[in-house]
Amino acid sequence: MILCVSDEMTKEEMKNNSKTPKEAEEYRQQVVIPLLQHRGAICEPLVDVEDNVLIGQKIGECDNDYAAQVHSSISGHIIAIEERPHPSCVKKPSIIIESNGTNESINFKTCTNPSKEYIFDTLQDSGIVELDGYPVFNTLISKKIIDTVMVNLTYPSDANSNCTSDNIPKIIEGMKLLMKASDAEGVIIINKTDGQLASSIRSSLNGDNIKIINTKRNYIPLMNNLLAHDMTGIRISNRDTPGYAGVMISSAYGALAVSKAVLEGIPPIEVNVTVSGAVKNPMINTVSIGTSFKDVIQSSGGYLGEPGKIIMNGILSGTAQATDEVPVIKSTTEITVQSIDEVVRDKPGPCIHCARCVDVCPVNILPGRIASFSDIGRYDECSKLHVNSCVECGLCDYVCPSSRHILQLIRFARTALIRLFNIPEEKESPNLKLGCESCETPCDTGTSSVTEGGKK
Amino acid sequence: MKLSVSHPPHIKQGVTVKTIMWSKIAILMAVSLMAVFVFGLSALAMILVSTISAVITEAGIQKLTKQELTIKDGDAVSIGMLIALLLPHTVPIWVPAIGAFFGVALVKHAFGGLGSTLFNPAIAAWVFMNMSWGALTKISSVSHIGSASYNILFLGKYSDVIFESGAGTLAEVSSFILVIGGVYLIYKKYIDWRIPSSFIVTTVVMALLLGEDLSYVITGMLFLGVFILATETATSPITKNGRFIYGLLCGVLTVMYGFISCNYVVAVLYAVFFANAVAPFIEKNTSPKPVDEVAL
Structure with missing residues (x-):
């Protein structure tokens, strides 16, 4: 997999260039905080237009099982609550706050040696979301027994942005808090080629009971199930989470946010974002959540030439943005700008069955074959060829010599399958779980328990 | 500011x-040069006529059926060159011309063009020519490593590896170029390594078990088959295990045909031809098990 760093700047130079939060203040005038920054229901706003808010104040909350509260990242007053462009959806309701120039914040509760209950309470309140969109708190309280906490440092976007020398001790702190909360062992996953990162982690460990495992492959957040499988040898269904194998997977960003939330009391209001590609001064920025991509790119020196594409979270599997007005959200780790000449404009040719996609596929399916069936509308065949196992890493599309749009066709087949054959998407609803027997007493239709698939 | 939006990557x-x-064609060109050096201008004429016939056929079909012209992708060129390389230098010049027409028109385009062929067009065309004009395409000389009467680079009597003077067909003139080229293709991941390795290992092991003289088994044609013909993408299975089995089958068929007919040059071509026929069945029965499939 490619490291998404521009050629001009090495990783080290980028780290030296990164701005401190204080310097970053200047360009945040107005922030747009989407009320949906995780997988789950949209939060309800807790504030009204014209209200004044402080840094760290809770402004959105939801009652769902999958909940991640949102907090204000600046102090100022709210000028609107309306639908605004969102980096991973089309438009979502957002709270727009205008800064009043002061840096007033709520009183952050610090804690040096938190108890298990305290960790749970703060995590529930802070709404930390992992890079794959799952709230950390939900993973911790799920009924699955977690015996290993893994911190995945092989996702290039995340590791570049968050694994600076200042942050590494905090990441390890956050990891220890997660280990304490779940009574689990700790493992750090590092790519074999990233020797520098491994040595700096090792020097910060100080004899803690944390193992370091080297992998050959980079794991993007969507590959969490695969990572858990590769580490434990337990096969996990694509409808399940790593919790099935007793594993909780956290990113560097997640561990950092946990340590900040629990030890310093600061909810996720800032993220580290690598800006790379066709910008004048590629660097790592610490930006407030809600800052628009335009402002972040401006602080990196602005566009170099005319921009052709703006991509969030990695050039290989990230989302291209329709506008640079979209805000930075909790799971933003990288913004890549491509100049107009760099934009791929290939015309797909016929599949020559070279099997290059089969060779690179991390989950052992036949991507090219599935794409061909999807192209002619044979979604039943796609289903037989395990289209739902795909983790959407984009490697098959990247290596395809015929420029076939394999990933797009696979995604198309998956949505078509859901629509046509009504294969329900996995939802972690507690009353769909088998064997809970809670329906036995009230049910008077004669059936005694819920059968598979949730039907009576 | 206009931004493009597309799906990743x-x-x-x-x-x-x-x-x-075109990397495959570069290797074929090196072999062709060697062939022209050995057999003279008749070989050059054959290669040129065959290639031009293949390209014109492809262009004509695509013009007639109002498709987009794809002669630049090099598939027709490689088919044309291969057809000439599979023949002895004594054939009349119209044989490769008709062979190339047959290969491109009836084996490639009648089945759907690039990527959809059932048989390797070059081999199918060779089978057609061999069936139709057996006397003209008969291979008069049998290449045999270890009988060279000259000396290149202190290789002594094994100089045939680089420069085969007793080559029956144009492709057999140099095993050395084909091996170097094939290894380069594998190194660049332009062709798969599973088919060549299982093909060659099976052939050598089976020939040794049957007590064959390896110097007759390992010919230039075997290496052409291993690296260029058997790895033709559309006619080989795409599954990983399927490719091993396909290579194994090619090797078994080569030795079976060669053991009975005592002609390991023709054996390679027929082995790949028949392996092509069963490749879809191999593929169907070796579907990989995805990582997330849970045993029930």
């Missing part, structure tokens, strides 16, 4: 069908 590796095809 937003970058391509840069290896295209053209890259793969």
Whole structure:
């Protein structure tokens, strides 16, 4: 997999260039905080237009099982609550706050040696979301027994942005808090080629009971199930989470946010974002959540030439943005700008069955074959060829010599399958779980328990 | 400011069908040069006529059926060159011309063009020519490593590896170029390594078990089959295990045919031809098990 760093700047130079939060203040005038920054229901706003808010104040909350509260990242007053462009959806309701120039914040509760209950309470309140969109708190309280906490440092976007020398001790702190909360062992996953990162982690460990495992492959957040499988040898269904194998997977960003939330009391209001590609001064920025991509790119020196594409979270599997007005959200780790000449404009040719996609596929399916069936509308065949196992890493599309749009066709087949054959998407609803027997007493239709698939 | 929006990935590796095809053609060109050096201008004429016939056929079909012209991707060129290389230098010049027409028109385009062929067009065309004009395409000389009467680079009597003077067909003139080229293709991942390795290992092991003289088994044609013909993408299985089995089958068929007919040159071509026929069945029965499939 490619490291998404521009050629001009090495990783080290980028780290030296990164701005401190204080310097970053200047360009945040107005922030747009989407009320949906995780997988789950949209939060309800807790504030009204014209209200004044402080840094760290809770402004959105939801009652769902999958909940991640949102907090204000600046102090100022709210000028609107309306639908605004969102980096991973089309438009979502957002709270727009205008800064009043002061840096007033709520009183952050610090804690040096938190108890298990305290960790749970703060995590529930802070709404930390992992890079794959799952709230950390939900993973911790799920009924699955977690015996290993893994911190995945092989996702290039995340590791570049968050694994600076200042942050590494905090990441390890956050990891220890997660280990304490779940009574689990700790493992750090590092790519074999990233020797520098491994040595700096090792020097910060100080004899803690944390193992370091080297992998050959980079794991993007969507590959969490695969990572858990590769580490434990337990096969996990694509409808399940790593919790099935007793594993909780956290990113560097997640561990950092946990340590900040629990030890310093600061909810996720800032993220580290690598800006790379066709910008004048590629660097790592610490930006407030809600800052628009335009402002972040401006602080990196602005566009170099005319921009052709703006991509969030990695050039290989990230989302291209329709506008640079979209805000930075909790799971933003990288913004890549491509100049107009760099934009791929290939015309797909016929599949020559070279099997290059089969060779690179991390989950052992036949991507090219599935794409061909999807192209002619044979979604039943796609289903037989395990289209739902795909983790959407984009490697098959990247290596395809015929420029076939394999990933797009696979995604198309998956949505078509859901629509046509009504294969329900996995939802972690507690009353769909088998064997809970809670329906036995009230049910008077004669059936005694819920059968598979949730039907009576 | 206009921004493009598309699905990921937003970058391509840069290896295209053209890259793969033209690297194969580069190797075939090196072999052709060697053939012209050995057999003279008649070989050059054969290669040129065959290639031009293949390209004109492809262009004509695509013009007639109002398709996009794809002669630049190199597939027709490689088919034409291969057809000439599979023949002895004594054939009349119209034989490769008709062979190339047959290969491109009836084996490639009648089945759907690039990527959809059932049989390797070059081999199918060779089978057609061999059936139709057996007397003209008969191979008069049998290449045999270890009988060279000259000396290159202190290789002594094994100089045949680099420069086969007793080559029956144009392709057999140099095993050395084919091996170097094949290893380069594998190194660049333009062709798969599973088919060549299982093909060659099976052939050598089976020949040794049957007590054959390896110097007759390992010919230039075997290496052409291993690296260029058997790895033709459309006619070989795409599953990983399937490719091993396909290579194994090619090897078994080569030795079976060669053991009975005592002609290991023709054996390679018929082995790949018949392996092509069963490749879809191999593929169907070796579907991989995805990582997330849970045993019930």
